[in-house]
Structure formats: C-alpha cells, structure tokens
Amino acid sequence: LGHLAGHQLPMSAQPHSRAALAELGVTAAAAHLWLGGYLFYPWPGHAEAPTGAHPAHLRGGWLHRREWPGYAAQCPAARWQPLPRHAWLAPARVQPQACWSSRQFHDWLAALDELAPAQLLVRLEEDADGAWQEAARLFLVANPWPLLRP
Template structure:
C-alpha cells in the first residue's frame, strides 16, 4: 500500500482511467464492485501481472470452486487471492466471531471465515484446483482479503472479537423505534446505496442530503412498509464539501436473530 501511494494520489487527482475501467465492467453487486476495484489494483498498481480473475475450477462438468484472482508478483511467484466484502452487526459480544451476523441473519462472520480458511484458500491443494493452475504443481501463496465494516449496538461499549483487527472499520446499529437515537446537531444524513458502502461518504454540496427532521420522517415512512435494513451516514460540513463522520445500520423493529 505505501509503495503504491504516489500512484493512488495521482489516481485520486485524475480518476478517469479507473472510472472507465468500472464502467466497462458495470458491476451491480457490492461484491462484484469490490472485485472490480481489486482487479484494477492488481492490474495497474501492484507491479506484477494479473493471470486470471474469477477462474472456475471444474472436475469434469462439476464446478468445484473458483479462483477469485491469480496473479504474479514482481518476483514471478504465483499468488491466489480470495476477495470478499461484508457488513456484519454484532449481536452477542461474548460469542466471538459467531456474534456478528449479516442483515440477513443466516450469514455469520465465523461461518464466512471458516469457509475462506478451510475451503477457498485450500483450492490449489485439490486435484481439480491444481489442474486449473497455469502450471500444475507450481507453488501458490494463498491469501484471503475479507474486507468491510463491523457494526456495534448503538450507545454501548464496543467489544470486538479477539480475532478482529484493532484497525477495522466500524459503525453502530439500532432497531428503529426501540433505541434512543439523538444525532449530533448540524449533521446532514443520507441513506447509502449499496455500491457506496465501501468508503466514507462525501458530497460536494447538500444535494441528496437530509436534515435530522426529514431524515427521521423518511425512515419512519420506510419502516411502515419495508423491513429492509438501511445503511445511513451522517455528514458534516468540511470546507466546501460534506464528509461522513458517522454511519450505522437502522433495522426494522421486527428484525429478529434466527440461528444459522
């Protein structure tokens, strides 16, 4: 990351090439959008060479899995990266990784972690996985990139699971109508579309942003007819723009925790 910082700063100043790359692939899902960004990173900023992306692994006609990315670093060594981006809400601080669930509560962080560790990262060690490599039998270095945000109960002390990085991105979550929510005065609010979940929100002006009163009214109207959780961001004025200072999931009063 530090080695690529000059390139990243230049890309920030002149993002047209990245915008064209994204537009050509037209990702509509958050996971695919993340993979599109990572593919650009590997193709343009790592100094190596992308060998394959989303390469299926088959045994006959049966699909056994998929290599998200195969790439060669500057030394020529082959790397296998599995990429995933997730948002999890902590519902039980004492349960470790099992205490984080997705907004569809059958999804749990411990299950995702185990799937990456025990299946996806071991793909090259299987006969079908080895056969799909550019040179079967070649050593492969496997790595998982599990990115995203973790959200903690609003107003409570944050107690991360021991396995979680101290530098992880975090926010809060609350159940609409059951938890006191007193936003910081002066903020403007926005419901974040899914493809804007990765990075902190920014806006050049107030267009599309809501005052606290309008924001609360919009949430009330949403949860009357729709149980879908919403990821929201609060932004504050910073110079000539607005920048995110807080984010969280607001879930329906009926949002319940089904065991996976």
C-alpha cells in the first residue's frame, strides 16, 4: 500500500506522465485507488478491520489445519471444496456435477500434505436452480504458518 500511495498513484502528476497523457489527448487526470477483494480474519479469535475498510467489505476466515475439526464441527453437513486460484476474485458458483461430496472433500483433505501451501476453501449451499453458491470462504494454512518457509 505504501508503494501504491507513495509511488504509483503520484506518477500521473509527474511532468513526463502529463506529457505522455497530453499526447493521447488527456488533459486532466486524477489518481484514485480502489482496492477490492476479501479480508481474511483468524479463527478462532477476533481481529479489527484495517482503517478505511468499508463496513460491508467481503470477509473470509483463515485457520490452521489442527483447527479444522473444531471449525467443521460447527456445521457438520456443510459442503466444502477447494477453490481454484482463477476463481478467487468472485463469489463461487458451482454447477451440480462439479460440486464435491463430503467424501470427496474428506479424501482430498486426508491426502493434502501437512505442509501444503494455503488452500482457499469455499462452503457451498444449494440454490433454487440446483447450482451451489458460495456461503463462506476460508484459507486453510499449515500448522507452522506463518513461520513456514517455502
């Protein structure tokens, strides 16, 4: 954020940038920043939102692998599955044939290396059309995280 605010945003006000913009026919430019995405909060526990975060920002959680059984016990019938990176930017919608069963998720989790990189998981709920919509998301991180070195 410091680099964005201190370097990138002011670039449009620099003389060389104004000259380049003028060549394109842009005579007035103002720099603004909108940073979208989810903020992830620890489970269990509490953390305050960063200063300036919109009160209705998108939220997720994160927890260590050792905490998964306690977390999952809160909603034992939930349908979970990993969300591929290319689908991270928007709330997930999964067609019925692509929705994992509880057994698929359990088998995947059992096979996941204990030191695997953080995995983004989504809890899905069936909608009226039979598709599955994201109801929650969380990062499942290795037990030694954040001290884990790649």
